[in-house]
Amino acid sequence: MGGQGVAYSDAEEANLGGAYRTEGVDIEPSGDTEGGYSVGWFDDGQWMEYTVQAPTGIYQLNMRVASAESVVGDVRVTLDEEELGIIDVQSTGGWANWVTLSLPSIPITSAGQKVIRLEMIGDAVNLNWFELVRTDALTNLSAMSFQQVGLVVESSVDSDGDNSSNLAEFAFGSHSGQANSQPVIPVTVDEEGRCCQTVPVAVGGTLGRNTYAAAGLVYTFQGSRDLANWDEPIHFVDNPSGLPTPPTGYHYLTYRLADHSLENGYLRVLVEEE
Incomplete structure (x- = not known):
């Protein structure tokens, strides 16, 4: 999957959540309705990259997030290093109070392998999952x-x-x-x-x-x-x-x-x- 500086950038070497694997991405049980794991301590300047394979079309990115911060930052979304948009995250009142936010109207103009980067700007969120849905x-x-x-x-x-x-x-x-x-x-x-x-x-x-x-x-x-x-x-x-x-x-x-x-x-x- 790649490591620090390749597939992700994390402020600490340790997995602060202590779950799923030992690499620096901070993973913990999500506490969401569907169970599973989430990424926590996702803070300013940190990012994660995901490789996707998708045909040409128009897509919407849906993201499941939570934050107990009173003032929360934004998540910048890029595709092959080109910015697609910013997802404005507001406080959800708790680190396991999950909401789904969306970034619509994402054009993919050529089929094949793409790299999506999620980058945090400002104070922290927890991230459970994201999906790219063709519209x-x-x-x-x-x-x-x-x-x-x-x-x-x-x-x-x-x-x-x-x-x-x-x-x-x-x-x-x-x-x-x-x-x-x-x-x-x-x-x-x-x-x-x-x-x-x-x-x-x-x-x-x-x-x-x-x-x-x-x-x-x-x-x-x-x-x-x-x-x-x-x-x-x-x-x-x-x-x-x-x-x-x-x-x-x-x-x-x-x-x-x-x-x-x-x-x-x-x-x-x-x-x-x-």
Whole structure:
């Protein structure tokens, strides 16, 4: 992953949180609703870099942060050393009082490997996660209520070195042994004009209320009203017509938010090893 001055810059050599690994990035249990770890003591001048692989398009960066400081700094976001914008962080009233902030309208004009840097300006925040969500896939669906789809992958395995998790590639039916293969998650519209997410999954699995388990993977289909709480009920619906033929050994599942009255909503699928 690189070290001090390469993948991150931290004021101390020690991991002040004492969790997950020993390098200088300060990691601790997050205390957020979804559990896991967060980066703490993220203070003025410190930065972290992440390598991403993304097709061309318009994206939104969502970031989960918390801070007990009375006056909090900003997070500068750069892509390949070009500033994308500043996320203004306000006090959340506690180091584990998490909120989700967003930086919209991020253009990626060329496909391939990119480097995102998060740099702290001013007093400290805790950072749980960030995600880069494509938004222009819904350009032709501007009248629809639901404006975001996303993917969260609980693995960083990348044995073929194409900077895309092989867990994601396998989960969505592309070829993990082939460089530059990418998962594809179609955005679809159901018979009532509602935006859905259609996901190719391995056949022969077990379908739960909002999960599907197959081929050693568990897909959890999640909905949200606000990008902060991902417990909004979802419904599986009939697959739309006109979808491309799925990869061999895969079929489609399509889902949407259960509450038809919502004017705004969000969809994502979490992929974990079983």
